[in-house]
Amino acid sequence: MGFDRILGGVCAPMGFLASGVACGIKEDGRPDLALLYSEAPAAAAGVFTTNEMKAAPVFLSTKVVAGGQARAVVINSGCANALTGKQGMDDAAGMAQAAEKALGIPAGQVLVASTGHIGELLPMDRVRSGIDQAAAELSPGGNTDAAKAIMTTDTYPKELAAEMEIGGKVVRIGGMVKGSGMIHPSMATMLAVITTDIELPHETMQDWLSTAVEWSFNRVSVDGDQSTNDTVLMLSNGAAFPDGHVLTREEADLFYRVLCWLTGNLAMSLVKDGEGANKLLRIVVNGARDDMEAVRVARAIANSNLVKCSFYGERLNVGRIAAAAGSAGVPLDQSKLSVFLGEHKVADGGMVLENDPEDVQRMMRRDEVELTVNLGLGNGSAYFLTCDLSTEYVEFNAREKS
Amino acid sequence: MGFDRILGGVCAPMGFLASGVACGIKEDGRPDLALLYSEAPAAAAGVFTTNEMKAAPVFLSTKVVAGGQARAVVINSGCANALTGKQGMDDAAGMAQAAEKALGIPAGQVLVASTGHIGELLPMDRVRSGIDQAAAELSPGGNTDAAKAIMTTDTYPKELAAEMEIGGKVVRIGGMVKGSGMIHPSMATMLAVITTDIELPHETMQDWLSTAVEWSFNRVSVDGDQSTNDTVLMLSNGAAFPDGHVLTREEADLFYRVLCWLTGNLAMSLVKDGEGANKLLRIVVNGARDDMEAVRVARAIANSNLVKCSFYGERLNVGRIAAAAGSAGVPLDQSKLSVFLGEHKVADGGMVLENDPEDVQRMMRRDEVELTVNLGLGNGSAYFLTCDLSTEYVEFNAREKS
Numbered sequence: 001m002g003f004d005r006i007l008g009g010v011c012a013p014m015g016f017l018a019s020g021v022a023c024g025i026k027e028d029g030r031p032d033l034a035l036l037y038s039e040a041p042a043a044a045a046g047v048f049t050t051n052e053m054k055a056a057p058v059f060l061s062t063k064v065v066a067g068g069q070a071r072a073v074v075i076n077s078g079c080a081n082a083l084t085g086k087q088g089m090d091d092a093a094g095m096a097q098a099a100e101k102a103l104g105i106p107a108g109q110v111l112v113a114s115t116g117h118i119g120e121l122l123p124m125d126r127v128r129s130g131i132d133q134a135a136a137e138l139s140p141g142g143n144t145d146a147a148k149a150i151m152t153t154d155t156y157p158k159e160l161a162a163e164m165e166i167g168g169k170v171v172r173i174g175g176m177v178k179g180s181g182m183i184h185p186s187m188a189t190m191l192a193v194i195t196t197d198i199e200l201p202h203e204t205m206q207d208w209l210s211t212a213v214e215w216s217f218n219r220v221s222v223d224g225d226q227s228t229n230d231t232v233l234m235l236s237n238g239a240a241f242p243d244g245h246v247l248t249r250e251e252a253d254l255f256y257r258v259l260c261w262l263t264g265n266l267a268m269s270l271v272k273d274g275e276g277a278n279k280l281l282r283i284v285v286n287g288a289r290d291d292m293e294a295v296r297v298a299r300a301i302a303n304s305n306l307v308k309c310s311f312y313g314e315r316l317n318v319g320r321i322a323a324a325a326g327s328a329g330v331p332l333d334q335s336k337l338s339v340f341l342g343e344h345k346v347a348d349g350g351m352v353l354e355n356d357p358e359d360v361q362r363m364m365r366r367d368e369v370e371l372t373v374n375l376g377l378g379n380g381s382a383y384f385l386t387c388d389l390s391t392e393y394v395e396f397n398a399r400e401k402s
Numbered sequence: 403m404g405f406d407r408i409l410g411g412v413c414a415p416m417g418f419l420a421s422g423v424a425c426g427i428k429e430d431g432r433p434d435l436a437l438l439y440s441e442a443p444a445a446a447a448g449v450f451t452t453n454e455m456k457a458a459p460v461f462l463s464t465k466v467v468a469g470g471q472a473r474a475v476v477i478n479s480g481c482a483n484a485l486t487g488k489q490g491m492d493d494a495a496g497m498a499q500a501a502e503k504a505l506g507i508p509a510g511q512v513l514v515a516s517t518g519h520i521g522e523l524l525p526m527d528r529v530r531s532g533i534d535q536a537a538a539e540l541s542p543g544g545n546t547d548a549a550k551a552i553m554t555t556d557t558y559p560k561e562l563a564a565e566m567e568i569g570g571k572v573v574r575i576g577g578m579v580k581g582s583g584m585i586h587p588s589m590a591t592m593l594a595v596i597t598t599d600i601e602l603p604h605e606t607m608q609d610w611l612s613t614a615v616e617w618s619f620n621r622v623s624v625d626g627d628q629s630t631n632d633t634v635l636m637l638s639n640g641a642a643f644p645d646g647h648v649l650t651r652e653e654a655d656l657f658y659r660v661l662c663w664l665t666g667n668l669a670m671s672l673v674k675d676g677e678g679a680n681k682l683l684r685i686v687v688n689g690a691r692d693d694m695e696a697v698r699v700a701r702a703i704a705n706s707n708l709v710k711c712s713f714y715g716e717r718l719n720v721g722r723i724a725a726a727a728g729s730a731g732v733p734l735d736q737s738k739l740s741v742f743l744g745e746h747k748v749a750d751g752g753m754v755l756e757n758d759p760e761d762v763q764r765m766m767r768r769d770e771v772e773l774t775v776n777l778g779l780g781n782g783s784a785y786f787l788t789c790d791l792s793t794e795y796v797e798f799n800a801r802e803k804s
Contacts, residue, residue: 053728053736053752083724085737085753118721119754228725305707305791306799313800319520322485323630326455334455335487350455351487352521389707391793397708398715 002164003258009143009159012174013197015039015239018142020149023130025078025116025123031149033127035134036073036193037103042237043199044070044111045206047213049230055082056092057112058231064096064111065233068202071109073193073233074099074131075150077178078116079123080189082228091122098128102135113231115152115178115189147176150191154178158269162258166251171198171240173258177266179273189227190217192266198255199238199245208256209234216263219295220271221302221386232263271385279311279388284372285325288380293330297373298384300328308389314364316341318352325373336376341369404566405660411545411561414576415599417441417641420544422551425532427480427518427525433551435529437536438475438595439505444639445601446472446513447608449615451632457484458494459514460633466498466513467635470604473511475595475635476501476533477552479580480518481525482591484630493524500530504537515633517554517580517591549578552593556580560671564660568653573600573642575660579668581675591629592619594668600657601640601647610658611636618665621697622673623704623788634665673787681713681790686774687727690782695732699775700786702730710791716766718743720754727775738778743771 011018017037025032046065048058064070074095081088096110103110114122137145147157161174177192194209213232238244247255271280283301288294301307304324310317318339326332334350342363346355363369413420419439427434448467450460466472476497483490498512505512516524539547549559563576579594596611615634640646649657673682685703690696703709706726712719720741728734736752744765748755765771 051725051728052730052732052734053724053739080721083721083736083749083752083754085751118725119749228721228728305795309796309799312796315800317520319482319485319630322455323453323520326453326630328454330454332454334485337455347485347521349487350485352485389796391796393707394711394714394791394793394796397711398717 003162003254006161006163006172008161008174009147009176010036010174010193010195011140011143012161012163013172013195013237013239015197015237016195017138017140018146019134019137019139020142020145020147021130021133021137023133024126025076031145032076032078033130033134034075034146034149035099035131035138036146036195037138038071038235038237040237040239042070042235043068043202043205045202045209045234046111047210047232049227051228053083053228055080055114055229056084056088057081057114058229059089060092060096061111061113061231061233064108067108069109070111070235071105072099072103073111073113073235075113075191076122076127077150077152079114079120080116080118080229081114081122082118084119084121087121091124094124095127095131098131099135102132111233113191113229113233115150115191115229118228143174143176150176150178152178155273158266158273160262160265162262164254164258166198166247166255167241167245169240172196173262175262175266177270179270189229190270191229192217192232194232194234194262196236197238197240198236198247199241200236205234205236208259212260212263215260216267219382219384220267221299221384268385271387278390280368281311281386281388282368282370283384283386284370284381285375286372286381287375287377288330289378290380291382292380294380294382296330297325297328297375298382300324301371301373302384302386305389308386311364311369312388312390314361316346316360316364318347321371321373322347332375333377338374338376340372405564405656408563408565408574410563410576411549411578412438412576412595412597413542413545414563414565415574415597415639415641417599417639418597419540419542420548421536421539421541422544422547422549423532423535423539425535426528427478433547434478434480435532435536436477436548436551437501437533437540438548438597439540440473440637440639442639442641444472444637445470445604445607447604447611447636448513449612449634451629453630455485455630457482457516457631458486458490459483459516460631461491462494462498463513463515463633463635466510469510471511472513472637473507474501474505475513475515475637477515477593478524478529479552479554481516481522482518482520482631483516483524484520486521486523489523493526496526497529497533500533501537504534513635515593515631515635517552517593517631520630545576545578552578552580554580556675558675560668560675562664562667564664566656566660568600568649568657569643569647571642574598575664577664577668579672581672591631592672593631594619594634596634596636596664598638599640599642600638600649601643602638607636607638610661614662614665617662618669621784621786622669623701623786670787673789680792682770683713683788683790684770684772685786685788686772686783687777688774688783689777689779690732691780692782693784696782696784698732699727699730699777700784702726703773703775704786704788707791710788713766713771714790714792716763718748718762718766720749723773723775724749734777735779740776740778742774
C-alpha cells in the first residue's frame with residue numbers, strides 16, 4: 001500500500017475550507033490572518049511548546065484540544081501575543097469568539113495560534129475585521145493564501161498533501177507550516193496545521209501526532225532556543241467516510257506512515273528555508289544504547305556553536321564534534337567512537353584519522369552535509385537537522401526586533 | 403578578619419617553585435610547558451571536566467588526586483592530548499614520569515594537564531626536553547613564566563594571590579588560570595592551579611574546591627560547549643606551619659572565603675580576556691525556589707544565542723530573555739516574572755514594560771551589562787557570566803583549527 005503526493009495543502013482533504021487576508025497586524029501590509037474551517041465537526045489534537053513562557057493562544061488551544069473537538073483554526077502573524085498578561089488571554093479568547101461568530105459555530109470549537117513580535121498587544125479591532133473578511137473569503141482553494149498569511153520571515157509558503165487508499169476509498173492528508181530556520185530563527189516560531197478526511201478518535205490522533213512531531217519537528221534545531229508559541233494542530237473530519245469507518249491495523253499503519261512522511265518533510269522545509277545562504281547539516285547518531293540516548297547526543301552536536309561555526313568555515317573539526325557528543329550527559333566509551341563525514345571515516349576507536357584534505361574539503365563545501373557518529377554501544381539511532389552558524393545569523397539576530 | 407591581595411601567583415605561598423619554557427609544541431615558538439613543584443609533600447584536590455570525551459591527562463590526574471597527594475604539576479599548551487587513544491594515555495604517563503625523574507620524586511605524585519589542538523599526538527621528545535629544562539629553571543619567582551606557558555589564545559597571563567592571618571601566622575593562597583573567553587572559546591579549555599601553604603586534609607580541600615569551582619568557573623559560559631580538558635587543581639603543602647596546625651572554625655571560614663574570592667576573580671578574568679571586542683554579560687536570577695533552579699534559569703539565558711545576539715546588536719529584547727528563562731526546564735509562573743536591565747525594570751508581572759529608549763540604549767551600550775531576572779517564587783539566586791555572540795566569534799571559530 002502506497003501513497004501519492006498531491007496538491008491542495010490543508011484543503012486537500014474533503015470538507016476543509018481556508019483563506020488568508022491582510023488585516024494590518026504587520027506594518028508592511030503583507031497577509032497576516034489565516035482561517036481554516038471544517039464543514040463538519042472534527043476531532044482535534046495538538047502538540048504545544050514546553051516553554052514555561054507560553055503565549056496566550058497556547059493556553060487557549062491546549063484547552064480546546066483537551067475537549068477533543070474543533071471546527072476552525074484562526075492564526076495571525078506579526079504579533080505573538082506572548083508576555084502580554086491578562087489582556088493577552090482576553091485577546092486570544094476574543095479571536096476565538098470573533099471566529100465563532102463569523103462562522104456561526106458553537107463556543108469552544110476554535111483553535112488559535114499567533115506568531116510574531118513578543119511583548120506587544122494585538123490590534124484587536126483589525127484582528128476582528130480580518131477574521132470577518134477571512135470567513136467571507138473561505139474557499140476549498142484557499143490553502144496557499146492561508147499558508148502565506150502565517151509566514152513571518154519565511155521566504156515561501158510551505159504546504160504538502162498526500163492521498164492514499166483506505167477502506168476502498170481515496171482519503172487525504174494535508175498540512176502547512178511556517179518557520180524559517182536557516183538565518184531567521186528569531187521569529188521561527190514553528191506553527192503547523194494538519195488536516196485529514198479520515199475519521200480518527202481524538203486519543204488515537206493525539207498519540208500519533210505526538211509521536212510524529214517528536215521524530216520530525218522536534219528533530220530540527222536551529223539554535224536550541226524554544227519559542228513561546230510553537231504549536232502543531234491536527235483536525236480529522238471523517239468527510240471521506242460519511243457512514244463511518246474503523247481503520248484496520250494495516251490501514252492504521254499506512255496512515256501513520258504517511259503522517260510521518262508529511263511531518264518529516266514539513267520539518268525539513270523549515271530548515272531549508274533560507275537555503276543558499278547556509279548549509280544544511282544532517283546529524284545522524286547510531287550505535288547508542290537506545291533511541292533516546294541517540295537523540296540526546298545528536299541534539300548536543302546539533303546545538304554546539306563550535307561545531308556549527310566549523311561547518312560555516314568549511315573546516316572539519318572532529319574534536320569539536322566528539323567534545324559536543326561527550327557533553328550530552330550520556331555515558332560513552334571513547335574507544336568505541338567513530339565519526340563519518342558523508343562516507344569518509346574521519347575518526348575511529350576514539351582517534352582522529354588522517355584524511356585526504358581534498359576529499360574532506362569537497363564534502364565540507366556541499367550545501368547539505370551528513371555527519372554520522374557511531375557510539376558503538378548498541379542499536380539506538382536518531383537524527384537531527386540543523387544548519388551552520390554564520391555571521392549572517394548573528395547580524396540578522398543582532399538587528400532584529402523579535 | 404580580612405585578607406590582602408599580594409603578588410606572586412602560584413609561588414606566593416611558601417615552598418612552591420615554578421617555571422615556564424618553550425619546548426617546541428607550539429609552532430610559533432611561544433612558551434608551552436609549565437612546571438610547578440612543592441618542596442614538601444602536599445595534599446592534592448582536583449575538579450575535572452564531566453565531558454565523556456575526557457583527554458588522557460584528565461584520566462591520569464583524576465587518579466593521582468584520588469590518592470590525595472602530589473608534589474608537582476606539569477602542564478603543556480599547544481596540544482590537548484585528547485582523542486589520542488592508547489598512545490595518548492602512554493604520553494600523559496610519559497609526561498608524569500619525565501617530571502618524576504627530573505625532580506627526583508616518587509612515582510604517582512605528578513599531576514598532568516594539557517590544552518591545545520584535539521586529535522594530535524604530543525611530540526614527546528620535545529616534551530621530555532622541555533620538562534628537563536623546566537625542572538632546571540624552577541624558581542620561587544617563576545609563577546608568571548608558568549602562567550604564560552599555559553596560555554593558548556589568552557591575550558595575557560592570569561594570576562592572583564592573597565595573604566591572611568591564620569593561627570598567628572601570615573599564610574597565603576595563589577592561583578593561575580588559562581582560557582580566553584570572549585571570542586576564542588574554541589581553545590578555551592579552562593586550566594587552573596591553586597596553591598596554599600596552610601595544611602588542609604585532602605577530603606576537606608576537595609570538598610571546598612568542588613564548591614568554590616561550582617560557584618565560580620562553573621558560572622562562566624561562553625558558548626555552552628564543555629572542553630575535553632577542563633581541569634582545576636589545588637595543592638596545600640602546610641609550609642606555613644612546620645609543626646602543624648588544625649584550623650579553627652573561624653579560620654576555616656576565612657580561608658574558604660578567600661578561596662572563593664580567588665576562584666571568582668580568576669573565573670571573571672576568563673570571560674574578560676578579549677574585552678573591548680565584546681560585551682560582558684552578568685546574568686543574575688533571583689526569586690527562584692532554590693539556588694539550583696536559579697542556576698538552571700541563569701544558564702539557559704547565558705547560553706541563548708538569540709539573547710547573546712541581541713546584546714551584540716545593543717537592542718534590548720525582553721521576549722528572548724523570558725523565552726530563554728522559560729526553556730530551562732524549571733516550572734515558572736509568568737505572572738510573577740520581572741526583568742531588570744541594570745536598575746531599569748523592563749518587564750513586570752510577565753508583561754514587557756515601556757521604557758525610555760534613550761535610557762535603555764545607554765545601558766545596552768556599556769561594556770558590562772547586568773541583567774536581573776526575578777522569578778518571584780522564593781529565595782533562590784544565582785549568577786552566570788557570559789558575553790555577547792558576535793560576528794567575530796563566528797569568524798574566529800570558522801577559521802580556527804581547534
